[in-house]
Amino acid sequence: MNGKFITLEGGEGCGKSTQIKLLADSLILKHIETITTKEPGGTPDGAVLRQMLVTGDKDKFDAITECLLYFADRRIHLQNLVWPALKQGKWVISDRYADSTKAYQYFGYNKRIDLSVLDGLYQIVAGDFKPDLTLILDIAPEEGMRRSFSKAQGMETKELRFESRDMEFHQNLRKGFLEIAKQEPQRCMVIDATGDVETVHTRIMRAIEQKFGV
């Protein structure tokens, strides 16, 4: 595949969505054909799954059901959107991907599910395919949750199923993302997500330049 697959990851309120827009705009200015997408819900069918996953009672699904739904969304996303775009040479930036499953469904829930289940599902759904670069936006959960709740005030449907989990969950999540970055340093870069939007964007562009030379 000719294009590049870049994923942004992080806990609630880390600023991914804002940073993705800025990153895409900067790449387009460099004449790189770029599209942005997200998980869950990057495709019309995935949007139905997203609705199920991010609203409602926090305990409505067990960890296995949740993983299966995220991986179903992922398979639709890869087949219908990500892989065709990469084949056309486009750069695809995704707001979350498989590291979120590991961080939320494994580390967040205090390892309630076996890691081999997640790795097995990943193999079935994506094979050896991996992001070219994963940027992990790191922020203290207290600050992230504050941002996240103030953003949700303006939303018609409140996507707060995960925000309603306790602080321990969010601390585990942060540790999980940092652990993933430590295990795969060639693919993952940790970005300090504190500070204003422009400062974080500059850090991200520095990482892009370092990795791809653009």
Ligand code: TMP
């Ligand atoms: P978002 O709010 O960043 O768009 O993400 C939607 C929610 O889904 C967020 O709370 C994280 C969660 N999530 C998982 O728990 N596992 C996953 O695999 C993915 C992609 C997202």
